[in-house]
Amino acid sequence: MSKDPVTWFVERAIEYTFASFSSWANFSSAMGQVPEILTDFDSVMAWPYLVANFAIAFGIFALARSGKTTSAQSFLMFVFPRHVYRHPSAVLDYWFYAISIFIKVLFLAPIMIGIAMLGDKATMAVATGLSWKSPTTVQPSCLIGAAFGFFLLYDLMNFLVHYLCHKIPMLWSFHVVHHSAEVLTPITAHRTHPVEHLATAVFQAPVAGLATIFYQALSTDDRELMMIFGVSMSTFLFALSGRHLRHSHIWLSYGPVFSWLFISPAQHQIHHSIDPRHRDMNFGARLAVWDALFGTLYVPREPETLQVGLPDADPQQFSTVCKLYFLPFKKSVKECISLARKLLPAGLSQERCR
Numbered sequence: 001m002s003k004d005p006v007t008w009f010v011e012r013a014i015e016y017t018f019a020s021f022s023s024w025a026n027f028s029s030a031m032g033q034v035p036e037i038l039t040d041f042d043s044v045m046a047w048p049y050l051v052a053n054f055a056i057a058f059g060i061f062a063l064a065r066s067g068k069t070t071s072a073q074s075f076l077m078f079v080f081p082r083h084v085y086r087h088p089s090a091v092l093d094y095w096f097y098a099i100s101i102f103i104k105v106l107f108l109a110p111i112m113i114g115i116a117m118l119g120d121k122a123t124m125a126v127a128t129g130l131s132w133k134s135p136t137t138v139q140p141s142c143l144i145g146a147a148f149g150f151f152l153l154y155d156l157m158n159f160l161v162h163y164l165c166h167k168i169p170m171l172w173s174f175h176v177v178h179h180s181a182e183v184l185t186p187i188t189a190h191r192t193h194p195v196e197h198l199a200t201a202v203f204q205a206p207v208a209g210l211a212t213i214f215y216q217a218l219s220t221d222d223r224e225l226m227m228i229f230g231v232s233m234s235t236f237l238f239a240l241s242g243r244h245l246r247h248s249h250i251w252l253s254y255g256p257v258f259s260w261l262f263i264s265p266a267q268h269q270i271h272h273s274i275d276p277r278h279r280d281m282n283f284g285a286r287l288a289v290w291d292a293l294f295g296t297l298y299v300p301r302e303p304e305t306l307q308v309g310l311p312d313a314d315p316q317q318f319s320t321v322c323k324l325y326f327l328p329f330k331k332s333v334k335e336c337i338s339l340a341r342k343l344l345p346a347g348l349s350q351e352r353c354r
Contacts, residue, residue, distance in 0.1 A: 010319070015252040038189070044239055047246070049239040051205050052240040052241075053186075053240075053242060054079070055077075056241075056245065060250055061078045064078070073124070079250070081249065084184075084185060085094055088182075088319075090181075090187070090188075092319070092321065093185060093187045093322070096190070096191055097191070100194075102193060104197075108198075111198065116205055118207075120212045121203055121208040123209025123212070123213055124213055127213050133217075134214060136217045137218070138218065147233070149213075150207060154207050155284070157200075157203040157204050158203075158284075159284050159285060161203040162285070163296075166280055169338075169339075173331035174193040174195040174196045176329040177324050177328060178193075178196070179309070179310055180317075181247075182308065182309040184269060184272060185247060185248060186244040186248060187247075189244075194325075223273075240345065243265075246265040247268070247269075247272075248269075252265040253266040254266075256301065260292060261282040261288055261289065262286060262288055265287060266300055267288070267299070267300070269306055275306070275312040280294065280296060315323060
């Protein structure tokens with residue numbers, strides 16, 4: 001690399017950001033990904049996952065009717081209550097998601113691929129320096145162990161970035177977009193600012209790099225041992241286990257035992273609650289063990305009535321798609337200025353901030 005690292009990095013960032021616009025073929029290819037949302041098993045909106053979650057919801061509805069704990073006259077009324085799905089916050093989610101689809105395929109996906117590639121290069125450089133070589137053959141038991149290890153690392157990274165998004169004011173400026181939802185629907189899961197997606201990609205990059213150098217020399221059969229329909233077994237099973245109910249009004253708990261191992265949809269709903277008892281609880285993506293270790297695990301003993309959103313927040317701050325996208329940048333700049341004033345000597349800080 002003849003150029004200095006900063007110039008090289010900036011050029012690569014620009015290259016990946018506008019990769020979809022470098023040619024008509026690239027643009028057409030990116031736009032072609034939009035209808036694949038329902039068929040690509042890497043997408044949480046793939047039809048098998050939707051069908052599985054509807055089946056789970058129907059089971060919950062049947063139990064609720066038999067126990068006479070629901071007033072819904074039909075399954076559709078139970079799953080799609082008007083007061084939730086016609087709420088202004090839900091309607092805003094629909095618009096935000098529709099726009100986010102195009103932002104993702106045209107800008108976000110290329111950038112995240114670039115971040116992953118940088119992570120691969122950095123990890124490969126470290127491995128080369130340590131004289132570590134990728135294995136060409138591995139016993140099935142070792143492959144299962146490796147897959148489980150990478151699953152743990154990925155989940156830990158997701159937990160950490162989520163935890164930091166709540167604890168670091170500048171990151172919270174972007175994560176607040178997700179928590180500003182006043183009702184929960186499966187589309188609320190996509191009410192996530194692009195900057196948060198990039199932060200998550202940065203945290204995941206080292207793990208992705210480790211996985212790349214571990215699997216790259218293995219045969220196709222070995223690499224696909226722990227995969228289903230081209231995606232990891234953990235991703236596939238997680239998507240089938242009620243993932244869409246995490247952002248919904250439908251209560252699904254895994255019980256007092258399994259809720260200490262896995263984050264249930266009910267526990268994630270509690271994470272969105274404005275109740276002081278629920279504040280900063282259940283950060284985990286899939287596993288509950290990280291929350292148990294950090295003292296942030298909340299296991300409900302029985303169904304709870306929740307109010308979600310932001311306590312003491314002005315709803316007008318998050319009332320339009322433009323505000324959801326651009327207000328976090330304004331807030332993050334203010335946080336940077338506030339941090340600079342705290343870190344720099346008083347006189348120097350005032351002089352630089354004029």
